[in-house]
Amino acid sequence: MANVPAVRNERSRQAILDASISLIDEFGYDKLSIEAIARRACVGKQTIYRWWPSVGAVVLEAATQSLDPVVTFPDTGDFFADMRSQLVGIVKLITTTGFGAAYRGVMAAGQSDSGLLEAVYREVIEQNVTAFRARASVARERGEIRADTDVATLRDILYGVIEYRLLHGMSLEAAYIDALLAVAFDGAR
Amino acid sequence: MANVPAVRNERSRQAILDASISLIDEFGYDKLSIEAIARRACVGKQTIYRWWPSVGAVVLEAATQSLDPVVTFPDTGDFFADMRSQLVGIVKLITTTGFGAAYRGVMAAGQSDSGLLEAVYREVIEQNVTAFRARASVARERGEIRADTDVATLRDILYGVIEYRLLHGMSLEAAYIDALLAVAFDGAR
Numbered sequence: 001m002a003n004v005p006a007v008r009n010e011r012s013r014q015a016i017l018d019a020s021i022s023l024i025d026e027f028g029y030d031k032l033s034i035e036a037i038a039r040r041a042c043v044g045k046q047t048i049y050r051w052w053p054s055v056g057a058v059v060l061e062a063a064t065q066s067l068d069p070v071v072t073f074p075d076t077g078d079f080f081a082d083m084r085s086q087l088v089g090i091v092k093l094i095t096t097t098g099f100g101a102a103y104r105g106v107m108a109a110g111q112s113d114s115g116l117l118e119a120v121y122r123e124v125i126e127q128n129v130t131a132f133r134a135r136a137s138v139a140r141e142r143g144e145i146r147a148d149t150d151v152a153t154l155r156d157i158l159y160g161v162i163e164y165r166l167l168h169g170m171s172l173e174a175a176y177i178d179a180l181l182a183v184a185f186d187g188a189r
Numbered sequence: 190m191a192n193v194p195a196v197r198n199e200r201s202r203q204a205i206l207d208a209s210i211s212l213i214d215e216f217g218y219d220k221l222s223i224e225a226i227a228r229r230a231c232v233g234k235q236t237i238y239r240w241w242p243s244v245g246a247v248v249l250e251a252a253t254q255s256l257d258p259v260v261t262f263p264d265t266g267d268f269f270a271d272m273r274s275q276l277v278g279i280v281k282l283i284t285t286t287g288f289g290a291a292y293r294g295v296m297a298a299g300q301s302d303s304g305l306l307e308a309v310y311r312e313v314i315e316q317n318v319t320a321f322r323a324r325a326s327v328a329r330e331r332g333e334i335r336a337d338t339d340v341a342t343l344r345d346i347l348y349g350v351i352e353y354r355l356l357h358g359m360s361l362e363a364a365y366i367d368a369l370l371a372v373a374f375d376g377a378r
Contacts, residue, residue: 030301080378107356108300111293112219117358125357145377153368154377156350164349167296167356168314169306179342187376188334188343189269 008051015041016048017062021098024059029105032059056109056116063102064123069093071127079139080185087158087177094166095173104167129155145185157184197240204230205237206251210287213248218294221248245298245305252291253312258282260316268328269374276347276366283355284362293356318344334374346373 019040023032032055038045052058069089074082094100103124110117129152136151145154161180165172208229212221221244227234241247258278263271283289292313299306318341325340334343350369354361 028301104300108297111297111356112217114358121357149377150368150372153365153372156353157346157369157372160350160353161345164345164352167300168310169303176342179339180346183339183342183346183373183376185376185378187372188338188374 012041012043012047013051016043016051016058017065020055020058020062021102024101024105025098029059029101029108032105034058054109054113054116056106056113057119059102059109060106060116060119060123063099063106066093066097066099067124067127070124071131073131073135075135075138077142079135079142079144080181082135083158084177084181087162087181088174090159090162091172091174091177094162100166103163107163107167125159128159154184201230201232201236202240205232205240205247206254209244209247209251210291213290213294214287218248218290218297221294223247243298243302243305245295245302246308248291248298249295249305249308249312252288252295255282255286255288256313256316259313260320262320262324264324264327266331268324268331268333269370271324272347273366273370276351276370277363279348279351280361280363280366283351289355292352296352296356314348317348343373 016037019037020032023036023040027036034045034048034055037055037058038048048058052061069086069092072086074085076082094103106116106120110120132155133151136145136149136154139145140147140149140151145151158180162172164170165176205226208226209221212225212229216225223234223237223244226244226247227237230237237247241250258275258281261275263274265271283292295305295309299309321344322340325334325338325343328334329336329338329340334340347369351361353359354365
């Protein structure tokens with residue numbers, strides 16, 4: 001056995017994360033295994049098992065490397081316009097990087113792995129909830145949204161519907177974000 | 190080999206569907222197999238393979254047996270109140286029957302089986318889209334929702350967010366439906 005250090009080696013870590021994303025792109029999440037990731041990243045399987053408990057955990061970390069678009073909220077003074085920029089950024093992240101396929105795989109695995117689902121909440125959703133709440137709070141103080149708006153539910157709607165469409169393989173584009181914001185901000189009646 | 194008729198035997202069919210739901214309840218979707226369903230339903234594996242292409246297809250048919258709450262839209266003359274009844278009915282279906290666990294399993298399998306995902310669209314979502322559009326159209330004529338409301342997006346919001354919370358294992362209750370309807374109908378600003 002090679003003498004592998006207990007502390008994560010940054011180059012190996014990055015090779016493992018990159019390998020998992022490229023393998024998903026090429027073969028799909030369901031074909032992914034620790035063995036395949038190890039081979040592609042040129043590391044031993046034990047190196048992966050030492051740092052991550054499961055394939056899902058590797059992929060979750062790979063997916064959350066590029067979470068900036070999910071957690072960064074611009075503040076130009078116009079909440080509606082800023083939300084549009086932020087949501088279009090997420091759609092771009094989903095449709096132009098490995099994030100979409102990786103997130104779909106993690107959510108699939110999470111349906112029978114509650115620990116993984118909790119990690120998704122902690123690593124992805126909770127970050128977004130916190131940042132959204134702060135940005136919405138400023139918007140409320142400025143009178144851009146009503147004082148009685150349920151901010152948690154507004155967030156569920158904006159991000160939940162994007163995830164719903166992602167998991168169903170439905171199209172996601174900027175025009176859809178406009179339709180979504182129109183209902184969420186102006187209501188149906 | 191037993192001489193199995195090509196036409197579906199209704200009693201066997203029901204036994205197979207019931208077996209798949211009870212096995213998911215007991216052991217989880219990821220432990221489900223054609224073999225386990227066959228054993229529980231007291232039928233041969235070939236009987237199942239003759240009628241369904243995969244475990245996911247069996248479970249989708251089991252889940253969609255009780256779709257009445259998803260596709261039946263009351264019309265008491267009050268669209269908002271009727272939507273509340275309909276959505277509370279879906280939450281009840283999810284939380285008190287095997288539908289929730291079965292749907293989660295099918296969506297998990299669908300992330301690496303595009304045929305199954307298309308079947309979910311055809312058997313579940315499209316039915317709901319059609320029935321919702323008809324009910325919303327009456328509401329629009331009566332002036333209960335604005336003429337410029339994007340009805341397809343309104344539907345995505347109401348059902349997509351429920352599915353989002355289901356797949357993340359988040360709580361679903363009638364009070365949440367009230368918060369959801371408040372944003373969707375009255376908007377955040």
